[in-house]
Amino acid sequence: MAASASSNLLTPSVNKQSLSSLSSKLPLSSCFSVTLRRRRTAAAPRFVVVSMDAKPTVLVAEKLGEAGLDLLKDFANVDCSYNLSPEELCTKISLCDALIVRSGTKVNREVFESSGGRLKVVGRAGVGIDNVDLAAATEHGCLVVNAPTANTVAAAEHGIALLTAMARNIAQADASVKAGKWQRNKYVGVSLVGKTLAVMGFGKVGSEVARRAKGLGMHVIAHDPYAPADRARAIGVELVSFDEAIATADFISLHMPLTPTTSKILNDETFAKMKKGVRIINVARGGVIDEEALVKALDAGIVAQAALDVFTVEPPPKDSKLIQHERVTVTPHLGASTMEAQEGVAIEVAEAVVGALKGELAATAVNAPMVPAEVLAELKPFVVLAEKLGRLAVQLVAGGSGVKSVKVTYASARAPDDLDTRVLRAMITKGLIEPISSVFVNLVNADFTAKQRGLRISEERIILDGSPESPLEFIQVQIANVESRFASAISESGEIKVEGRVKDGIPHLTRVGSFEVDVSLEGSIILCRQVDQPGMIGKVGSVLGEENVNISFMSVGRFAPRNQAVMAIGVDEQPSKEVLKKIGDIPAIEEFVFIKV
Ligand SMILES: NC(=O)C1=CN([C@@H]2O[C@H](COP(=O)(O)OP(=O)(O)OC[C@H]3O[C@@H](n4cnc5c(N)ncnc54)[C@H](O)[C@@H]3O)[C@@H](O)[C@H]2O)C=CC1
Numbered sequence: 235m236a237a238s239a240s241s242n243l244l245t246p247s248v249n250k251q252s253l254s255s256l257s258s259k260l261p262l263s264s265c266f267s268v269t270l271r272r273r274r275t276a277a278a279p280r281f282v283v284v285s286m287d288a289k290p291t292v293l294v295a296e297k298l299g300e301a302g303l304d305l306l307k308d309f310a311n312v313d314c315s316y317n318l319s320p321e322e323l324c325t326k327i328s329l330c331d332a333l334i335v336r337s338g339t340k341v342n343r344e345v346f347e348s349s350g351g352r353l354k355v356v357g358r359a360g361v362g363i364d365n366v367d368l369a370a371a372t373e374h375g376c377l378v379v380n381a382p383t384a385n386t387v388a389a390a391e392h393g394i395a396l397l398t399a400m401a402r403n404i405a406q407a408d409a410s411v412k413a414g415k416w417q418r419n420k421y422v423g424v425s426l427v428g429k430t431l432a433v434m435g436f437g438k439v440g441s442e443v444a445r446r447a448k449g450l451g452m453h454v455i456a457h458d459p460y461a462p463a464d465r466a467r468a469i470g471v472e473l474v475s476f477d478e479a480i481a482t483a484d485f486i487s488l489h490m491p492l493t494p495t496t497s498k499i500l501n502d503e504t505f506a507k508m509k510k511g512v513r514i515i516n517v518a519r520g521g522v523i524d525e526e527a528l529v530k531a532l533d534a535g536i537v538a539q540a541a542l543d544v545f546t547v548e549p550p551p552k553d554s555k556l557i558q559h560e561r562v563t564v565t566p567h568l569g570a571s572t573m574e575a576q577e578g579v580a581i582e583v584a585e586a587v588v589g590a591l592k593g594e595l596a597a598t599a600v601n602a603p604m605v606p607a608e609v610l611a612e613l614k615p616f617v618v619l620a621e622k623l624g625r626l627a628v629q630l631v632a633g634g635s636g637v638k639s640v641k642v643t644y645a646s647a648r649a650p651d652d653l654d655t656r657v658l659r660a661m662i663t664k665g666l667i668e669p670i671s672s673v674f675v676n677l678v679n680a681d682f683t684a685k686q687r688g689l690r691i692s693e694e695r696i697i698l699d700g701s702p703e704s705p706l707e708f709i710q711v712q713i714a715n716v717e718s719r720f721a722s723a724i725s726e727s728g729e730i731k732v733e734g735r736v737k738d739g740i741p742h743l744t745r746v747g748s749f750e751v752d753v754s755l756e757g758s759i760i761l762c763r764q765v766d767q768p769g770m771i772g773k774v775g776s777v778l779g780e781e782n783v784n785i786s787f788m789s790v791g792r793f794a795p796r797n798q799a800v801m802a803i804g805v806d807e808q809p810s811k812e813v814l815k816k817i818g819d820i821p822a823i824e825e826f827v828f829i830k831v
């Protein structure tokens with residue numbers, strides 16, 4: 235699942251121009267604290283902000299709230315050019331440092347290619363970035379930022395508006411009265427109270443819709459493979475499987491992003507599994523529904539009604555059977571269109587764009603980070619160590635204990651200002667989060683992701699005497715207030731503790747709990763606690779050998795001879811369940827754990 239440590243953090247494809255402007259001045263997020271155990275005179279900062287010769291130019295290609303425009307104008311030349319054709323956009327873009335769009339502009343590869351390297355940031359004044367080619371942006375060293383929170387309530391309110399309008403035929407009845415008719419029998423609706431609403435995608439918008447639907451007396455269930463069950467439980471919503479959600483719901487409301495996995499997630503096959511007479515609401519993205527299949531399901535009576543704000547092609551063709559269907563209520567992608575939300579997203583995106591142009595990292599950045607090559611070159615082995623320690627530590631946590639508080643200690647002979655730990659912290663965060671979620675963490679979004687998940691990471695430096703040639707002596711990761719799958723990983727002070735060093739360019743695990751070990755963090759690891767007695771290494775070694783599992787490294791740490799010992803074994807292959815069971819069955823082994831790093 236998780237990409238290797240050298241993936242997105244180490245190999246951004248960035249042109250020199252964007253590196254110099256974006257790599258400096260990266261502020262610490264408020265969810266982190268740093269403690270220095272010993273003070274030293276600060277050395278000169280490593281990075282300086284690169285000043286711009288002239289004001290940058292920001293192209294605003296879709297209508298943006300005034301407050302956002304004002305923020306932009308304080309810092310840049312702002313060109314508001316709406317309704318540009320793709321060709322006009324490509325022509326203009328070579329003169330722009332930033333581009334701001336909503337959902338109506340396709341920022342495809344051609345746009346980045348046409349920019350000739352000048353475009354440094356694309357700001358999406360909203361959530362969905364499916365209209366921006368992120369891969370192309372990253373390849374061209376262009377940061378993409380969005381405004382992920384300011385339109386949440388507006389979208390949720392629109393979802394509820396569609397739900398209630400559909401149930402009571404408001405749009406159809408309104409048109410009928412205006413056409414001079416009075417059809418009270420034709421527009422008998424359905425009640426919402428007691429009905430089951432399935433919220434598909436329990437993120438920001440989905441959970442707000444759920445909260446509001448509960449207020450309407452609906453029974454709300456949700457499907458979201460990545461949402462934490464406790465967040466759903468907290469508002470009285472049960473997380474269920476996709477099939478259960480669609481089979482039991484009277485109303486289905488879609489709130490997931492458009493991705494290759496969610497594309498046409500409602501299709502002939504899934505409509506066939508729904509309750510007859512189900513009603514569908516979509517304020518997410520048109521592409522999550524196979525629109526032809528929806529028309530068939532409406533005609534077959536499987537779907538009684540649909541209320542749609544978004545379409546596969548926007549605007550949809552006038553003669554679209556779906557749009558014209560009398561049991562379908564439509565709006566022209568209005569989910570985010572309230573005065574309040576538009577002012578909010580305008581400010582959110584303008585701040586992020588200005589920050590990026592000044593060389594700051596935006597918390598709402600959605601693509602690859604910009605990291606100076608010389609910093610990465612020096613930190614590279616420690617970056618790998620940092621991610622592996624994070625991965626190891628989180629896998630030592632027993633199921634059910636939520637990870638909330640992590641302390642990272644860096645021991646170094648460098649003065650604090652001469653050691654930038656943001657990359658290391660991002661990698662530890664990546665290591666901590668990726669094994670237990672589907673979130674993709676990189677330098678840009680690590681702090682933001684940790685904060686969103688309620689994960690607090692505090693940093694501490696131990697300043698060592700000695701040569702500051704190497705940036706770091708060791709890194710320690712401690713997770714507080716959790717149980718461990720491997721009790722020996724708990725230190726005297728009660729936290730899961732792992733410590734590692736870089737030896738000959740290779741990351742090594744050098745401490746687990748109170749036990750000193752020494753095993754390279756290259757393949758996978760078996761940690762065993764046993765009674766310290768002769769023959770143990772041989773016994774475990776021969777169980778692994780019988781199964782052709784190659785041992786790369788082995789080390790034993792103990793309190794005192796013939797007392798307790800912890801054995802750390804590096805293995806090249808993943809041992810089978812049977813082999814692991816055989817290790818567990820060795821009488822002197824008191825506990826063991828297998829961990830993929
Ligand atoms: N109509 C409009 O004007 C607006 C539309 N939107 C759209 O609403 C959607 C949700 O936005 P937010 O809640 O802000 O995003 P979010 O990222 O907070 O929530 C999306 C949720 O979908 C879940 N998800 C991902 N894959 C899934 C799958 N296969 N099945 C079920 N759940 C899955 C994620 O885990 C996440 O919890 C996006 O598509 C966004 O573009 C958002 C604002 C306005």
Ligand SMILES: O=C(O)C(=O)COP(=O)(O)O
Nearest residue numbers: 336337338360361362570
């Ligand atoms: O934020 C989103 O994802 C939206 O769909 C809103 O789109 P808009 O900015 O109104 O074009």
